[in-house]
Amino acid sequence: MAKEKKEKKGTLSEKSYKIAQEHEKCIGCGACVASCPSNWELGTDGKAKPIKTKISEKELACNKEAESVCPVQCIHIK
Numbered sequence: 300m301a302k303e304k305k306e307k308k309g310t311l312s313e314k315s316y317k318i319a320q321e322h323e324k325c326i327g328c329g330a331c332v333a334s335c336p337s338n339w340e341l342g343t344d345g346k347a348k349p350i351k352t353k354i355s356e357k358e359l360a361c362n363k364e365a366e367s368v369c370p371v372q373c374i375h376i377k
């Protein structure tokens with residue numbers, strides 16, 4: 300009898316994504332901060348910036364929302 304043994308190591312297929320922001324294009328509207336406060340904040344220059352630029356699959360939805368609400372489309376996630 301074949302004994303099936305499937306073990307998944309948690310670290311194997313964790314996909315990550317990279318956030319790029321064209322900071323100079325940001326108009327400081329705060330839409331990204333409102334939709335994804337866990338990873339976006341307004342800086343002292345009045346423009347938003349990502350807290351982390353490398354995010355996991357779990358953090359993707361929130362940051363995708365930020366990308367889609369940005370009126371000047373300066374947030375890019377790859």
Ligand code: SF4
Nearest residue numbers: 325326328329331369
């Ligand atoms: S939504 Fe876009 S323009 Fe508005 S603060 Fe965020 S990055 Fe800047």
